[in-house]
Amino acid sequence: MTYTVEKCLMTGLPNFALDAVKYVIAHESGNPNNCGPNALENEIAYMNRNKANAFTSHWVGGGGKIVQVAPVGKLQYGCGPKGNPLSYAQVELARTNDKDQFKKDYAAYIWLLRELAKEAVIPVVLDGTGNGIKSHRWITDNLKGTTHRDPYSYLVSMGISEEQFRKDILNGLDKPQQIVKDDDIMKFTNETTKAAVRDYLKQSVEKGKINKSWLEKFDQDTMTSGDFEGLKIIIGQR
Template identity: 85%
Template structure:
């Protein structure tokens, strides 16, 4: 399943280049006083009024709606001065008290985080080593410069454990999406071919062209053919 992304880019935003493309950040609003049917629109309006201090690229809510309010691949003010220059996109999840609506919001949230990571050519893994999708809590614990610990408390209040969140990020929620992932997992006709690919990735890691997490992805058997094609492009660009 795919979701439409409504673009409502805010005016007057700063336009700073990223230092490096390493992360996609998973947030939630942290606002227990804004859980009604207009929560998504309220949050977007509030962020527009306060964009000089805080803004992210995307909001999710309102029953699975996705609204982009700032460009990706530019600095956003969402996860502190350490994380902002490294984050391709930052995604906020509006709150709700409606469990049925939450299921729709959560499905769109998972889809968007995964899609943005693929778009940025970073691992579709939550809070792992190296590049990938990071929670705001991970930024607080590992990079500092912020104290927020979302989105786990809110997700757990709606029945989603941290372990489930990580699993859903890795595999997606759409069964057909999981089947496609399995079908496209890299297969080799010989151990020699597998060794050659691993050696190629290892050399790129040794030259610090890519993060070690790519080698881990290959070794644990979750690298797809599409991942590898994207990785080759990244390596070629960084070798130039």
């Protein structure tokens, strides 16, 4: 399924370049007092009034509607001074108390986060190592400069666990779920070893010995030990 992105860009926004394109940020409004049928419109209006202090590029809500309110690829004020200069796009999810509406909003939210990551040419993986889609909580825990921990509490309250959210980002909602036994996933005893393996794969991609998808699989933490052993043979033969 695809969605129409309604463009309603706010005026008077700052026009600052990013330091780098590393992330797409997943947010939710954090506003339990705005869950009614006009929650999406209310949130956009509030953001427009307060854009000097905080704004993001997209809003999702109202039964699966997507509204872009600021340009992508430009500095947004959504996840603190450490994360903002690295974030291609930042997506807010308006709240609802209606479980049926939430399902539609969630489907649009997943689709948009995945599409923006593909557009930015970063891994479609949530809160993994390296570049990718990051929750606001990941920014708080890893980059600092902010204290928000969304969107997990709201998603859990609507029946979406952290694990389900991660899987839905990885697979999308229109595809069969990828099942990888955790026991088969490559394990590392330290970050230095993991970084060395990633560098080995990155160099192999740059030399044309393996497809880029293998590096993405490594970044998504779905590469098995068997995958890696087979890749070493392929790389050695090329």
